[in-house]
Amino acid sequence: xxxxxxxxxxxxxxxxxxxxxxxxxxxxxxxxxxxxxxxxxxxxxxxxxxxxxxxxxxxxxxxxxxxxxxxxxxxxxxxxxxxxxxxxxxxxxxxxxxxxxxxxxxxxxxxxxxxxxxxxxxxxxxxxxxxxxxxxxxxxxxxxxxxxxxxxxxxxxxxxxxxxxxxxxxxxxxxxxxxxxxxxxxxxxxxxxxxxxxxxxxxxxxxxxxxxxxxxxxxxxxxxxxxxxxxxxxxxxxxxxxxxxxxxxxxxxxxxxxxxxxxxxxxxxxxxxxxxxxxxxxxxxxxxxxxxxxxxxxxxxxxxxxxxxxxxxxxxxxx
Numbered sequence: 001x002x003x004x005x006x007x008x009x010x011x012x013x014x015x016x017x018x019x020x021x022x023x024x025x026x027x028x029x030x031x032x033x034x035x036x037x038x039x040x041x042x043x044x045x046x047x048x049x050x051x052x053x054x055x056x057x058x059x060x061x062x063x064x065x066x067x068x069x070x071x072x073x074x075x076x077x078x079x080x081x082x083x084x085x086x087x088x089x090x091x092x093x094x095x096x097x098x099x100x101x102x103x104x105x106x107x108x109x110x111x112x113x114x115x116x117x118x119x120x121x122x123x124x125x126x127x128x129x130x131x132x133x134x135x136x137x138x139x140x141x142x143x144x145x146x147x148x149x150x151x152x153x154x155x156x157x158x159x160x161x162x163x164x165x166x167x168x169x170x171x172x173x174x175x176x177x178x179x180x181x182x183x184x185x186x187x188x189x190x191x192x193x194x195x196x197x198x199x200x201x202x203x204x205x206x207x208x209x210x211x212x213x214x215x216x217x218x219x220x221x222x223x224x225x226x227x228x229x230x231x232x233x234x235x236x237x238x239x240x241x242x243x244x245x246x247x248x249x250x251x252x253x254x255x256x257x258x259x260x261x262x263x264x265x266x267x268x269x270x271x272x273x274x275x276x277x278x279x280x281x282x283x284x285x286x287x288x289x290x291x292x293x294x295x296x297x298x299x300x301x302x303x304x305x306x307x308x309x310x311x312x313x314x315x316x317x318x319x
Contacts, residue, residue: 001029001059001227008033008057010042010091011064016106016164018171019219020061027223033057043086045093052094059226060095060103062088062144066137067108070281071177073134084140092147096155102233103159104226105148107141109211109248109285110134111163119288122163122244131282145244153239160237162222165248165287169215169306170313182212185259186307186314189266198270200263203278206256211286213248214301214309221247224297232295248287249299265307 007024011017012034024032033055040051042064066083073080088105095103112120113128125145130138148159172183179187185202192200225236225245237243253261259272301309 003028004031005029005058006031006033006055007059007061008055009061009063010087011062013037013171014063014065014067015167015169015171015173015215016218017061017063019169019215020063020222022216023219023223042090043083045086045090048090049094049097052098052100056098058101060091060100061222061226062091062103062105064091065106065141068173068179070133070279073137077136080134081136081140084137085143088140088144088147092144092151092159095159096151096157101158102226103148103157104222105144105159105161106222107145107161107163108138109163109165109246109287110138111141111145112285114282118284119250119286120246121288122242122246122291125242125244133279133281145242148243149239152237152243156239158234158237160225160233160243160245162225163244163246163287164218164221165211165213165246165285167213167215167218168310170309171215172310172313174314174317181210181255182258182262182307183310183314185262186266186311189259189262189268190311190314190318192270193266193268199273200259200268200270201273201275202255202259203275204255204280205276206259206272206274207254208280208282209252209254209284209286210258211248211250211252212258212303212306213299214306217249217299217301218247220300221292221297224295225292228295245291246287246289247292248289250287250289250293252284252286253303261304262307262311265304265311 114131145161151157
């Protein structure tokens with residue numbers, strides 16, 4: 001891809017979007033277009049179309065989304081469903097009208113059935129019931145995948161849906177009620193250390209297994225996919241197949257093991273108490289990433305190193 005090609009990152013202030021901007025800049029792409037929510041409300045169809053008409057990006061990274069953990073998803077199901085549907089629909093329609101060449105839609109591993117076989121292959125999509133705690137969000141993301149495929153089939157677009165595993169890293173949300181498990185653990189451990197607490201309460205049994213991907217590794221994967229040569233990229237977005245690809249490490253660990261890693265990084269030496277009245281969610285989620293590995297991409301960040309960098313980020317932004 002030409003280093004001067006105009007690239008739009010929707011959601012550039014979010015965890016994933018900001019990492020995509022960093023990666024593009026690192027690789028020398030000079031024509032990056034962004035808009036804050038105050039500058040462009042992506043839930044407004046007319047405003048979104050006007051933006052695309054004016055800017056005419058060649059590549060779009062659709063990383064804008066309303067996101068949150070189990071508590072947030074349970075509390076605000078309408079918000080998670082409607083906001084994400086509107087953002088996806090408006091961007092896809094405007095991107096098609098302005099003849100966007102390549103679009104990378106960023107989904108989530110929660111699109112897959114709660115009890116599907118492990119590791120999770122792309123073809124497991126829509127083969128069973130979803131995890132109830134984030135079903136509205138998952139359904140919105142599934143709709144985004146179907147939008148990409150539908151536009152590819154009907155209009156010959158070349159849009160790809162990338163499904164990352166659980167993300168963490170600089171720019172994460174550390175709110176205890178609305179964040180995901182890893183940043184929530186960083187904050188819990190830090191506050192417990194500062195307060196001299198002898199124990200930390202962990203939600204659930206601690207036995208569910210999860211996979212975690214450092215967000216800069218995700219960004220490198222997305223830019224890698226967006227800049228693939230024509231032959232390999234076209235094979236991913238052929239209209240006869242769902243344009244879906246997993247992005248992850250292919251490795252997982254228990255929540256308890258994750259908590260122990262975070263405690264080691266933060267320097268918290270107390271004990272853990274499991275609050276089994278809180279939901280565990282899906283018992284295991286690890287991605288089959290053989291498809292993207294076969295293309296030549298590899299994650300680089302080890303979990304302990306990534307958590308260390310995240311803790312530095314947390315401390316810098318604690319106030």
